[in-house]
Structures are given as C-alpha cells and as structure tokens.
Amino acid sequence: MAEQTPAEVIRDFAAYVSPGRVALYEQLGFAAVPGEREGIYLFDTEGRRFINCRCGEIFNLGHRNPAIIEALRRALDTLDIGDHALLSAQRAVLAKRLAQLMPGDIQYSVFTPSGGEAIDLAIKIARAATGRTGIVSASGGFYGHTGLALAAGDPAYREPFGPLAPGFTQVPFGDIAALERALDESTAAVLLETIPATAGVLVPPADYYPAVRRLCDERGIVWIADEVQVGLGRTGNLWAVEEWGVAPDVMVIGKGLSGGLYPISATCYRPQLNGIFEQNPFIHTSSFGGSELGCAVALAVLDQTTAPGFQENVRERGNQFMQGLTALWEKYNGLVIDVRGRGLILGVELARPDLGPALTMLMLRHGVLAIYANNRPSTLQIKPPLIINAEEVEQVLQALDQSLQMLISMR
Ligand SMILES: Cc1ncc(COP(=O)(O)O)c(C=O)c1O
Incomplete structure (x- = not known):
C-alpha cells in the first residue's frame, strides 16, 4: 500500500469513513492521524506525541505491550x-x-x-x-x-x-x-x-x-x-x-x-x-x-x-493524581468544582458543560489526550494506562495546570 500523506488520509476518511468525525476533530484542533504508538504514548503522523489518557482502559498495559x-x-x-x-x-x-x-x-x-x-x-x-x-x-x-x-x-x-x-x-x-x-x-x-x-x-x-x-x-x-x-x-x-x-x-x-x-x-x-x-x-x-x-x-x-506490585502502582499513581488534582482544584477554584475517582479513573468537574470540550482541546495542545465525558461534558476524564510512572503523572498534571491557566484567560 502506498504511503499516504496525513492530508490524504483525512480527505479519504472524510470521503469514505466519516465526514462527521473529521469535522468534529477539526473543530477540536485534533484532526491528527495516529501513527506510531508505544507504552503510554501515541504519536501522530506528524510526530506530535500525546500521553494517552483517553483509552487507557483498552490500553491498560500500554500500547503494543x-x-x-x-x-x-x-x-x-x-x-x-x-x-x-x-x-x-x-x-x-x-x-x-x-x-x-x-x-x-x-x-x-x-x-x-x-x-x-x-x-x-x-x-x-x-x-x-x-x-x-x-x-x-x-x-x-x-x-x-x-x-x-x-x-x-x-x-x-x-x-x-x-x-x-x-x-x-x-x-x-x-x-x-x-x-x-x-x-x-x-x-x-x-x-x-x-x-x-x-x-x-x-x-x-x-x-x-x-x-x-x-x-x-x-x-x-x-x-x-x-x-x-x-x-x-x-x-x-x-x-x-x-x-x-x-x-x-x-x-x-x-x-x-x-x-x-x-x-x-x-x-x-x-x-x-x-x-x-x-x-x-x-x-x-x-x-x-x-x-x-x-x-x-x-x-x-x-x-x-495480577503480578506482584501491579495494583500497588495503580493505587500509588492514583493517590499522586488525586493529590495533584486536589491542589489544582484549590488553585482554580470556581473553574474546577470537584475532582473524584478511584485509582486511575479520575474526573475533573468544571463549572460548565462547554468547558469540558474546551479543556480537552487545550490538553491536546499540551500533549495529553484526555476527553470530556460524553454524557456529562463538564467532566474531563483522566484514564491513563495503568503502567504510567510517577514522572509521567507529573507531566499530565503540569499539562492540566497549563491548560486550566489558558482556560481562565479565554473566559
Ligand atoms: C462501561 C462500558 N460498557 C460497555 C461498553 C461496550 O463495549 P464495546 O465498545 O466493546 O462494545 C463500553 C465501551 O466503551 C463501556 O465503556
């Protein structure tokens, strides 16, 4: 199969798979074509790297384990x-x-x-x-x-x-x-x-x-x-x-x-x-x-x-996330109105339903794929692969901090 350029893939996807999805991803600024993937990372064909906090439940053990x-x-x-x-x-x-x-x-x-x-x-x-x-x-x-x-x-x-x-x-x-x-x-x-x-x-x-x-x-x-x-x-x-x-x-x-x-x-x-x-x-x-x-x-x-230490990592990383999210809730109080979850399924509740899609977009700009909850768009879901380490959790929290900062300045 001849290699297609990202623009050709997007064109053909719109023409033969789903024009609606292409339109939505363009609106979100994420009309990117997934390319290489490994561990917690997903790369687009233009080489941009995202920590995959969207589909962690399929990729619990990372991409291409x-x-x-x-x-x-x-x-x-x-x-x-x-x-x-x-x-x-x-x-x-x-x-x-x-x-x-x-x-x-x-x-x-x-x-x-x-x-x-x-x-x-x-x-x-x-x-x-x-x-x-x-x-x-x-x-x-x-x-x-x-x-x-x-x-x-x-x-x-x-x-x-x-x-x-x-x-x-x-x-x-x-x-x-x-x-x-x-x-x-x-x-x-x-x-x-x-x-x-x-x-x-x-x-x-x-x-x-x-x-x-x-x-x-x-x-x-x-x-x-x-x-x-x-x-x-x-x-x-x-x-x-x-x-x-x-x-x-x-x-x-x-x-x-x-x-x-x-x-x-x-x-x-x-x-x-x-x-x-x-x-x-x-x-x-x-x-x-x-x-x-x-x-x-x-x-x-x-x-x-079920290997020894696996669940401990999930609990420790979950606690690390919860501490970081609680600090961001205090820092952006009024914009963030709740944080909740267990282990590595976490939700950041925002003040209005339109803010979830906006934060999703900003997180993408900061290299994190984390999507608002479909049936409650005021919630941003954070669901990384369960193999995420402490340093990577910090990267996600930093991306969230910067994205919330930008969200405030856009309001
Ligand atoms: C909680 C829950 N139940 C069921 C399903 C359906 O699974 P599938 O997409 O494999 O049909 C999903 C899919 O996202 C889900 O999140």
Whole structure:
C-alpha cells in the first residue's frame, strides 16, 4: 500500500469513513492521524506525541505491550480463531483463571468480541433465569451500542433507532432510594457500571453496593456489574466492586482484556444462572466469541495485571493524581468544582458543560489526550494506562495546570 500523506488520509476518511468525525476533530484542533504508538504514548503522523489518557482502559498495559505481542506471536504459531462451536482448551484455561479471580462464586464465562455483545448476553441470562423482563440501569450510563445494551443506555443514542426492546428503565446513579422505587415484580436485573465513566466518573457512597446487593437478594433480581472500563485493575483493585466488599451475580469485562491487540470480552456469571445453557448450550453463539488467539492474549493480560506490585502502582499513581488534582482544584477554584475517582479513573468537574470540550482541546495542545465525558461534558476524564510512572503523572498534571491557566484567560 502506498504511503499516504496525513492530508490524504483525512480527505479519504472524510470521503469514505466519516465526514462527521473529521469535522468534529477539526473543530477540536485534533484532526491528527495516529501513527506510531508505544507504552503510554501515541504519536501522530506528524510526530506530535500525546500521553494517552483517553483509552487507557483498552490500553491498560500500554500500547503494543511487548509481553502481549509475544503471547500473540506464540499463539499464531499453532492456533487460529478456533471453531466457536467446538470445545477449546484455550477457552477452558481462560475461563478457569477468571473463575479463580472473580469475586464471590462467579464461575462460568462466555466470551464475545465486544463489550456490547457481552452486556446483551448478561441481560439475556438475567431474563432467562428470572423469567422477568425489566432491566433497571443508571441514567447517563454507557453499556455499548448493540441491541439490549443500547436500550439500557442514554436516550440520545437510542432514540433514533426505535422501536427498541421494551422493559428498560433508568434511575439516577448512586441513589439507592430511586433504585428501590424503580424495582418491581417484573424486574429481572439491575445493570450498573461500577463507576460510570461516560456519566462523569461517578463514585457511589460506601453503602450503595451493599444496598444494591441486599435489594437484589431480597427480590430475586440479578445484579449485573459492567466492569468493561473499570475492571482489570483500573481502580487499584482487580475488580472495582471489591472496594464495596460485595459481589455481583454477573460481571461483564472487555476492553483491557484484549491487551489492545486482540478483541475479547466476557460475560462471567454465577452457577445458578446457567439454567438456560443447560436447556440448550447453543442458545447463544458468536463466531468470533472466545477466539483462541484472543484467549492467549487475555491470559497474558491477566498474568501482568495480577503480578506482584501491579495494583500497588495503580493505587500509588492514583493517590499522586488525586493529590495533584486536589491542589489544582484549590488553585482554580470556581473553574474546577470537584475532582473524584478511584485509582486511575479520575474526573475533573468544571463549572460548565462547554468547558469540558474546551479543556480537552487545550490538553491536546499540551500533549495529553484526555476527553470530556460524553454524557456529562463538564467532566474531563483522566484514564491513563495503568503502567504510567510517577514522572509521567507529573507531566499530565503540569499539562492540566497549563491548560486550566489558558482556560481562565479565554473566559
Ligand atoms: C462501561 C462500558 N460498557 C460497555 C461498553 C461496550 O463495549 P464495546 O465498545 O466493546 O462494545 C463500553 C465501551 O466503551 C463501556 O465503556
């Protein structure tokens, strides 16, 4: 393939992929074409370097992590995607490893290419197990853009595509009384991102998940934890729910499980929810679900994520960020009105919704890719790869300091 200039790529992307995205990135001053990438860094084809604090949850272990590349290379020597309808040593090994690591008695795993598909399956399992249809999720949440996941998400993304599957209700996140009011005898599942990122990196009170667990137990409702973003170490625990000391019935994971190199997601669930697969083990299939290459990658991801010291780094860097962000909140009080998060998922709350996109743009100018929360644009999300070191955290904080300074002078 002949090498294209960045201008040609942008032209062709606008002509053949998405004129809308090109227009938006031009508006943000970021019509850049990603080129080389390594560790926490992403370079554009003009050689500009960005610390990638946007997509850390896919690139938890950095871009092109050498050990993951090696695992994929080795797998390519003998394996391919595998036949999803047959048995598989790779799927068995990965599922067993996940069962050992999961909270509570979560045991079975079904693998899918995308997180949205894994959420769809979680909802199907909950409906089949309870014989009910109602799904209660959090307003402003994001669970994917497939059928049932879309129906559980934000109205802006589902309304153009109706009629959608019925039975979905949204409630404010973190408000146990609102959740309790929304539950009735038709409720099959409560679906919550443990810390909803797209809704603005919301951290619920200490008694929230214990109360969710109690309500679900009392009423025979399935609790589905969406940890597609916050699982696999992002919060400084392997699973974000660990902080609340309770276990869900279904855990959905994805993104980082891929090592940024081979798509794989999973719906992991307790044994008592397996009835539908006992009736018909082929009732849910996916040609690329649990690709054997993807399983090899995911195992290598789990090895690194559970290695001694890995979570400590996330916690220490998270504390360093939180201290720095708190100082910036004091320095720019009135412009910054809150900082929150856990481990390396952090949100900087600004005084107005238009300030999130403006700060995103300024951060890009300072070499950091960190994007406002889609369903709450007043929040800037900071989600670096989990391998970020202390010096690099300082660089992000400095970029934020300089960007906030510029934002003040622009107001
Ligand atoms: C919390 C959460 N759940 C589900 C999904 C859907 O995952 P995918 O894009 O792999 O379908 C995403 C994607 O961003 C997500 O952030």
